[in-house]
């Protein structure tokens with residue numbers, strides 16, 4: 001089976017009603033990212049950060065996958081597909097994609113502030129000051145904040161470097177190290193970039209830019225890729 005790696009950003013969830021980051025004037029749901037998405041914000045005001053992510057989690061649970069997420073899941077009938085997402089929502093999983101790598105963490109999980117290896121599923125949508133790990137320390141959202149390491153970059157780079165087809169969807173490619181992934185796909189691989197505001201990317205061979213919303217473009221692209229495949 002040919003290998004497809006799909007690298008997604010906030011744009012793929014926009015049509016499910018989840019706002020992107022850089023389309024809203026530098027603010028994320030009315031907050032400066034420094035106040036809610038950094039380790040310093042957590043040290044200063046863990047209750048504010050917890051409430052902020054509770055709201056994001058609630059919004060995620062009220063959202064459903066859109067045609068873009070659903071189309072990508074269909075690719076698995078003829079390809080070995082890995083989704084590498086910068087998104088913290090679970091819409092790819094709920095659409096049926098079976099291999100999803102979250103570079104920036106997952107809203108549906110929490111982790112211990114005493115031992116980062118202790119990761120838990122969040123029951124419902126709410127964490128509180130009383131949500132504790134088994135060691136008795138406070139639980140934080142399982143999110144990679146600005147200034148923190150991105151451990152899932154290592155498997156993401158390995159998978160991208162052997163992809164036959166690489167599809168970029170709905171990302172401004174402004175946040176590193178994640179954005180650097182686009183340079184890791186093999187030269188000869190077939191590449192697509194689906195985003196209504198896609199800028200061209202220099203030094204990348206075989207790149208087809210599709211300036212269209214993913215809910216419209218991905219069902220078409222997936223149909224094309226399925227008809228091309230011989231398995």
Ligand code: APR
Pocket residue numbers: 008009010011012014015020021022023086087104169170171172173174175194195196197198212213214215
């Ligand atoms: N379909 C496809 N793309 C869309 C759509 C749509 N319907 N609507 C908007 N977009 C595109 C925008 O044109 C933009 O290029 O989605 C992109 C969203 O870009 P950003 O808001 O910068 O989101 P992203 O690239 O995912 O941000 C990366 O930054 O804030 C951090 O950790 C956060 O994971 C996030 C990272």
